[in-house]
Amino acid sequence: MNAHELLKEYISKMISLSEEEFEYVFSHFKEQRFTKGQTIISAGDKVNSEYFVVEGCLKSFYINEDVKMFILQFSMPTWWASDFEALYSGEKAKINVDCITDATVLMLSNEDREKLCREIHAMEHFFRWRTNKGYVATQKRLLSFMNNDTKHRYEELLALYPQLYNLVPKHLIAAYLGVSRETLSRLYNS
C-alpha cells in the first residue's frame, strides 16, 4: 500500500471526503524517507511539522540533565509523531524524534495543518479526534505507570506492539518502561 492510500484509509476511519478533497489534502503532505538512526527532530530545534508514519518505526524521547533517555512513544505505521507542545506553541523542541528502523513518513507542516483545518471543516474534526485519541492513550499509560509494576507494563507494551520485541533493542524498551536495562534484562530471564 502506498503512502497516500494508507493515509486515506486512516482518515476515512473518522470522516468522509470526496476524491478531490483527498487529493487536495494529500497535496499538503510531503513524503520523506529516512534511514535507521536518522534524526527527525532534535531538542532545541524549531519544530515546523508533524509526521504520519507510513513504514518503519520512530521513537519520540526526552533526554534529561543526566543524559538519561525516556521514550514517550514508539511510532509505528499510522501513528503520528512530533513534539506537539513545541509545534503548537512555537517554542523550541524539548522532545527528540528519530528512526529506529528505515522509515517512510508523510510530513505535514504546522501551517498546512491549520490551513487544512480552516478550509475543510471535516479535517478539523479529524484532527480533534486524533488528538483526543492521543490524549486518552497517554492518560492510560500514566495510569498504568501509577498502578502496575514493571512486569505488568512490559506485558502490556508487548500486547500493544507485538512486533516490537524483535524490532527494537531491549534498552529502548527499558527506556519506554522507565526502568534500567539491567532490571528489564532480569525481568524476562525469570
Next chain:
Amino acid sequence: MNAHELLKEYISKMISLSEEEFEYVFSHFKEQRFTKGQTIISAGDKVNSEYFVVEGCLKSFYINEDVKMFILQFSMPTWWASDFEALYSGEKAKINVDCITDATVLMLSNEDREKLCREIHAMEHFFRWRTNKGYVATQKRLLSFMNNDTKHRYEELLALYPQLYNLVPKHLIAAYLGVSRETLSRLYNS
C-alpha cells in the same frame, strides 16, 4: 464573575465569536451545583457529559482491583473534567469524578458538543485546541513520572496549583503523586 462570563473569557483565549454565537453556545451548557463529596461520574456509568469547572475543585480518579485510588487530575476553575475515553467511545466509565469542595460547573453533553462543533467551525477549533492542551499536559506529567523523584513531583504539583496545599487532604495529594500517604508525610516533615 458568573459562569458564562468565565466560560466566555476562556473560549475567547482561542477563538472569536459574536455575541449571538456566544449566547447560542451558552444555551447548550447547563449550570449545576454540587456539594463537597458529591459524585459526578461513577465507574460503570454511561458517561454523557463533560464539565467545565466554574468554582470549587473536582478530582478525576481511578480505583484499581485493590481499591487503591489514583488521581488523574484535580480540576480547578476553567479546567474540564470527564472520562473522555468513555465519553467519546460510548463505553462505560472507568474513571470517577467527584467534588473535593462545593462546586459549580457548566455541563455540556456529548451530543451538544458535537452539535456545536458541526454548526460552528470555530468551536471545533476551540475543542481541538483544548484537547491538545490536555494531551500535552498529560504527556508532561508522564515524563515527570519517569524522570523525577517524589519530592520533585510534589514541588512541581504545588507550583502548578499553589491553592491545593490548604484545599485538599494530604492523602489525595499522595494519590496524585502515586505514592503512599506515609511516604508523602515523611517527605515534607524533613
Next chain:
DNA sequence: GCGATTATGTGATGTAGGTCACATTCAGGA
C-alpha cells in the same frame, strides 16, 4: 574479516518507597 563500538547478561550492594501497626489529632453528625 577485524577491531571498535553497541547491546546484553549477571553479581553485589545501596536506597526510595511500600506495608503494617499503632498513636494522635481533627471534623462532622446526632
Next chain:
DNA sequence: TCCTGAATGTGACCTACATCACATAATCGC
C-alpha cells in the same frame, strides 16, 4: 457536646529497582 470515623504522623521492617562493575555477545564501518 460528645462520639465516631477520617486524616495524619511515625516506627519497624521488607522489597523492587537503581547503580556500579565486569563479562560476553552481536553488529557496524572500514
